[in-house]
Amino acid sequence: MTVYFNGSYQPKDAVRVSPDDRGFLLGDGVYEVARTYGGRLFAIDRHLERLRYSLGELRITGVAVDTLGQVFEELLRINGLMAGDALVYFQVTRGAARRAHGFPEPPVAPTTYGYAAPLALKFDHTKGVAAITVPDRRWARCDIKTISLVANCLANQEAQEAGAFEAILVRDGVALEGSHTNLFAVLGGEVWTAPLSNYILPGITRAILIGICRAAGMPVHERPIQVEEIRRADEVFLAGTTTEALGVVRLDGRPVGTGVPGPVTLRLRQLFLKETARR
Numbered sequence: 001m002t003v004y005f006n007g008s009y010q011p012k013d014a015v016r017v018s019p020d021d022r023g024f025l026l027g028d029g030v031y032e033v034a035r036t037y038g039g040r041l042f043a044i045d046r047h048l049e050r051l052r053y054s055l056g057e058l059r060i061t062g063v064a065v066d067t068l069g070q071v072f073e074e075l076l077r078i079n080g081l082m083a084g085d086a087l088v089y090f091q092v093t094r095g096a097a098r099r100a101h102g103f104p105e106p107p108v109a110p111t112t113y114g115y116a117a118p119l120a121l122k123f124d125h126t127k128g129v130a131a132i133t134v135p136d137r138r139w140a141r142c143d144i145k146t147i148s149l150v151a152n153c154l155a156n157q158e159a160q161e162a163g164a165f166e167a168i169l170v171r172d173g174v175a176l177e178g179s180h181t182n183l184f185a186v187l188g189g190e191v192w193t194a195p196l197s198n199y200i201l202p203g204i205t206r207a208i209l210i211g212i213c214r215a216a217g218m219p220v221h222e223r224p225i226q227v228e229e230i231r232r233a234d235e236v237f238l239a240g241t242t243t244e245a246l247g248v249v250r251l252d253g254r255p256v257g258t259g260v261p262g263p264v265t266l267r268l269r270q271l272f273l274k275e276t277a278r279r
C-alpha cells in the first residue's frame with residue numbers, strides 16, 4: 001500500500017512517526033473518512049469542509065485543505081482503486097514536540113497521514129444489524145472529528161461483545177448517535193434525528209439524508225429522541241459514510257418494529273444510492 005505522509009507518497013512500511021507526535025502521545029488531532037462509488041469520491045467538498053472545521057476548532061494550522069481533494073484522488077490512483085468502492089482516510093495531528101499539554105512554542109508543522117483502501121463491509125443492508133444502548137461517556141465536543149476516540153472504541157467494543165454492530169450513545173435519557181454513525185428513528189411515519197449540537201458529529205450522510213427526505217416530501221425533524229422513543233419506534237436506522245442508511249432490527253436484544261429493515265429505511269437508502277450516482 002502506498003500512503004501519503006507529510007507531503008509525499010511512500011510505501012506504508014517506510015512511514016516513520018515520531019514518538020513525540022502529539023497524536024500518539026495526546027490524541028491531539030483530527031481525521032476524515034470519505035468514500036468512493038465506482039471509483040468517484042462522494043461528497044468530497046462536504047468532507048473537506050468538515051475537516052476545515054475540525055482543524056479550526058482545535059486551532060491546528062498549516063494544512064492546505066484545498067489541495068487534499070487531489071491527494072485523495074492520487075491515493076486512489078496509485079493504489080489501483082479507480083474502480084469499485086473504496087474509502088480514503090486522512091488524519092492531521094498537531095505535530096511532534098516535547099510532551100506538554102500546551103501547544104508547542106514555537107509551533108511545529110502538523111503531521112499528515114492518508115491512505116486509501118478497498119471497502120470491506122461487515123453488514124448486509126437487506127438484513128439490518130443489532131444495536132445496544134450504552135451511556136455516552138465522551139467529552140462535550142463531539143462535533144469535532146477528533147482522533148481521540150477511546151470512549152467510542154469502548155462503546156463499540158461493548159456492542160461487539162453483545163453480538164451487536166453498533167452502540168447507541170445515550171446522554172441524560174436522549175439517544176444521540178452511534179459510536180461511529182448518526183441515529184435516525186421513524187416515529188408515527190415521520191423521520192427523526194438528533195439536532196446538531198456539541199453532542200453529535202455533524203454527519204455528512206445525516207445531512208444528505210435530511211435533504212433527501214425534504215426533496216421527497218417526507219416529514220423530517222431534527223429533534224432530540226428519547227431512548228424510550230427508539231424502543232417503540234417503527235424503524236431505527238444508522239447513517240454513516242460506509243453504512244449509508246442501515247436498519248437497526250434489534251435493540252438491546254428486542255426486535256425493532258417488525259424485526260426487519262423497514263420501508264422508510266430501505267427507501268431512503270435507495271434514494272441515497274441514486275444521489276451517489278448523480279455526483
Ligand SMILES: Cc1ncc(COP(=O)(O)O)c(C=O)c1O
Pocket residue numbers: 033177178179180181182200201202203204205206239240241242
Ligand atoms: C460519532 C460519529 N457519528 C456519525 C458519523 C457519521 O458521519 P459521516 O456520515 O460523515 O460518515 C461518524 C463517522 O465516522 C462518527 O464517527
